[in-house]
Amino acid sequence: MYDINLKSLTKSFGELQAVNDITFSIPKSSVTVLLGPSGCGKTTLMRMIAGLDTPTSGNIFFNDTDVTRVPTKRRNLGMVFQSPVIYKGTSVKHNLELPLLSEKLSSSEIAKRVNDVADLLGISGDLNKMVEELDNGTRQKIAVGRAVARQPQIILFDEPITNIDITAKLELKRSLKEVFSRLSQTIVYVTHDQTEAMTLADQIALMQDGVITQCAPPKEIYEKPNNQFAGWFLGNPGMNFIDEEHINLSGTEITSSLFIQTIEAGAKVSKVKTLGVRAEAINVSSKQTPNSREARVIRKSLGIGGQYLLDLEYGSLKVKARVTHQVGRDVGESVWTVIDSNNIIMFDENSVAI
Amino acid sequence: MTKKVLDFESKIKEKKTSVASTNKRMSWLLLTPVLIFFGLMNILPTIWMLGLSFYDYTLTSSKGATFIGVTNYMDFVKNEQLSQSVTRTFLFLLIAIIFQTLFGVLIGVLFWKNDKMPGRRFALTLFFTPMVVTPIATALFWKLILDPTFGVINYFLTSLGLSKTDFLTDTNLAFPTLIVVDTWMWTPFMALMTLAALGSVPKAELEAASVDKLPIRRQITTVIWPHAKFILMLGILLRSIDAFKTMDLTYIMTNGGPGDRTELIALSLYRFAFKSFKLGYSSAVSVFLLFVAIALTAIYLYVLNARKKAEEQS
Numbered sequence: 001m002y003d004i005n006l007k008s009l010t011k012s013f014g015e016l017q018a019v020n021d022i023t024f025s026i027p028k029s030s031v032t033v034l035l036g037p038s039g040c041g042k043t044t045l046m047r048m049i050a051g052l053d054t055p056t057s058g059n060i061f062f063n064d065t066d067v068t069r070v071p072t073k074r075r076n077l078g079m080v081f082q083s084p085v086i087y088k089g090t091s092v093k094h095n096l097e098l099p100l101l102s103e104k105l106s107s108s109e110i111a112k113r114v115n116d117v118a119d120l121l122g123i124s125g126d127l128n129k130m131v132e133e134l135d136n137g138t139r140q141k142i143a144v145g146r147a148v149a150r151q152p153q154i155i156l157f158d159e160p161i162t163n164i165d166i167t168a169k170l171e172l173k174r175s176l177k178e179v180f181s182r183l184s185q186t187i188v189y190v191t192h193d194q195t196e197a198m199t200l201a202d203q204i205a206l207m208q209d210g211v212i213t214q215c216a217p218p219k220e221i222y223e224k225p226n227n228q229f230a231g232w233f234l235g236n237p238g239m240n241f242i243d244e245e246h247i248n249l250s251g252t253e254i255t256s257s258l259f260i261q262t263i264e265a266g267a268k269v270s271k272v273k274t275l276g277v278r279a280e281a282i283n284v285s286s287k288q289t290p291n292s293r294e295a296r297v298i299r300k301s302l303g304i305g306g307q308y309l310l311d312l313e314y315g316s317l318k319v320k321a322r323v324t325h326q327v328g329r330d331v332g333e334s335v336w337t338v339i340d341s342n343n344i345i346m347f348d349e350n351s352v353a354i
Numbered sequence: 355m356t357k358k359v360l361d362f363e364s365k366i367k368e369k370k371t372s373v374a375s376t377n378k379r380m381s382w383l384l385l386t387p388v389l390i391f392f393g394l395m396n397i398l399p400t401i402w403m404l405g406l407s408f409y410d411y412t413l414t415s416s417k418g419a420t421f422i423g424v425t426n427y428m429d430f431v432k433n434e435q436l437s438q439s440v441t442r443t444f445l446f447l448l449i450a451i452i453f454q455t456l457f458g459v460l461i462g463v464l465f466w467k468n469d470k471m472p473g474r475r476f477a478l479t480l481f482f483t484p485m486v487v488t489p490i491a492t493a494l495f496w497k498l499i500l501d502p503t504f505g506v507i508n509y510f511l512t513s514l515g516l517s518k519t520d521f522l523t524d525t526n527l528a529f530p531t532l533i534v535v536d537t538w539m540w541t542p543f544m545a546l547m548t549l550a551a552l553g554s555v556p557k558a559e560l561e562a563a564s565v566d567k568l569p570i571r572r573q574i575t576t577v578i579w580p581h582a583k584f585i586l587m588l589g590i591l592l593r594s595i596d597a598f599k600t601m602d603l604t605y606i607m608t609n610g611g612p613g614d615r616t617e618l619i620a621l622s623l624y625r626f627a628f629k630s631f632k633l634g635y636s637s638a639v640s641v642f643l644l645f646v647a648i649a650l651t652a653i654y655l656y657v658l659n660a661r662k663k664a665e666e667q668s
Binding site: 050071 | 559562563564565566567569572577664
């Protein structure tokens with residue numbers, strides 16, 4: 001299998017720098033998700049890997065081979081597009097076969113691959129149907145099947161779930177998870193949806209303004225964002241940020257109206273500009289406990305999975321907290337909160353974690 | 355309480371209907387001038403013509419219009435010259451459109467493939483000029499180009515040691531020459547339609563085809579043709595309807611000659627109506643032409659509809 005190495009890759013469209021000097025390695029035989037808000041350059045980056053866009057400068061290597069100027073056809077990769085691409089006027093089976101026909105395979109091998117991939121995606125029953133009869137979800141499965149059946153070294157997914165209606169979405173996501181667990185290929189997956197990224201990725205490469213800001217496994221990137229953007233973009237709600245006016249720095253210690261303890265930060269203290277706390281890292285209780293801070297509930301809403309989202313107020317400081325149980329306190333009443341020092345992340349003036 | 359809500363709802367409904375009816379009235383009001391114009395200039399004359407086709411009515415004759423039933427139509431069917439002219443028109447249409455489509459597609463594909471070629475816009479503009487020049491002007495300057503004594507083509511022919519040829523009066527060459535000029539004039543149109551047709555192929559499908567390593571042949575059959583066929587066919591149909599009415603080229607360049615070698619139906623019709631002033635008879639011929647045009651238009655609408663359906667499916 002190939003790993004993908006990008007060297008100073010840049011793509012600009014006129015004034016706009018879609019991809020800005022990215023040097024990065026995508027490890028082989030794993031699922032790398034390029035995650036970021038719209039317009040961050042993730043699709044452009046993928047299209048350059050596919051050879052559908054030409055970089056303004058920089059190089060792309062598959063293993064050690066420079067493929068920057070190699071046309072798409074000779075890059076030995078598969079790709080699934082945002083809108084499901086099917087070849088019209090033919091059956092599902094023929095759609096899956098088409099890319100295999102130019103691969104010089106025996107007909108029994110072709111039949112085997114088509115059946116395997118149809119089984120894997122759960123579309124065996126549809127093999128003889130005409131593609132026009134199928135809904136978008138199934139069409140996208142065919143597109144996935146086409147990419148997988150050819151067994152290329154690299155498979156690229158460009159927001160494959162975005163254009164699918166909500167009911168088919170979940171099923172397709174499950175199928176993809178299943179497919180990914182079986183494949184040993186290098187997979188690059190572009191999305192703006194963090195849940196998708198969290199579910200499917202071996203590692204997430206977070207992109208902002210044409211630059212990859214952090215690449216780490218989902219859990220790590222969530223818990224240890226190395227900049228404020230990562231903290232804000234991942235999680236729902238995003239990370240709470242406590243700015244300077246609510247922080248006191250003295251010597252090597254940090255105190256705040258948010259928590260009662262003193263954080264010993266050593267020499268780092270001088271650089272601290274902002275603190276970050278995840279909503280679920282704030283432990284909320286209805287009774288006063290030792291070492292807790294009092295807060296007032298100013299809003300209360302029900303989140304997904306029976307979770308509650310509380311807007312809390314500590315004097316002039318407002319944060320969001322997420323709890324999995326009924327706190328039994330209404331808007332306007334007091335609660336008491338505790339935050340573990342390990343869950344408090346420090347950021348410097350450039351919004352980078354320290 | 356409930357009554358109040360109901361009252362409120364009915365009021366909203368009332369308001370909505372009144373807005374809708376005002377909108378409807380307004381749209382009719384705005385349409386009226388066009389409808390009047392269309393009725394006076396298209397519908398009325400057509401009905402008039404339909405009626406006239408059952409009369410013997412010649413402007414140069416002293417007797418007035420006399421009803422003769424379908425005699426005009428019978429004459430038209432029996433008239434060998436006319437039926438030859440109809441056959442010739444279809445032949446002209448067929449050959450011209452085959453060449454125009456062939457060259458048009460070729461050039462269209464060339465422009466489509468090289469969409470980053472420097473000077474592409476300029477080349478396109480230049481290339482499409484024949485289509486926008488008035489046919490009369492085209493006919494006139496081609497007549498000059500082909501002129502046996504001072505035409506540029508004969509200049510080259512003689513400088514190559516070949517004999518002078520009068521393309522427009524040669525019995526074997528006049529008809530093909532006309533097709534060449536028509537092709538020169540309308541190939542750009544087919545190229546434009548080809549570009550539009552190719553433009554209707556979704557980019558993602560083309561990209562998927564190149565990722566899937568489909569050979570060119572399969573790319574054409576499975577990706578390009580299913581999308582492009584509609585606009586291309588519409589182009590061919592539009593061209594057919596237009597070619598069927600070709601009049602200016604033959605009128606200026608050959609006036610139907612030599613003999614009747616280049617006499618197309620529209621020219622014959624012109625002669626009957628405005629040279630012999632046989633209004634009844636020429637009306638019958640016009641009705642025939644009208645039906646051919648309607649038949650072609652019906653196919654055109656059918657294709658349009660098929661395209662809409664195909665789009666809805668995806």
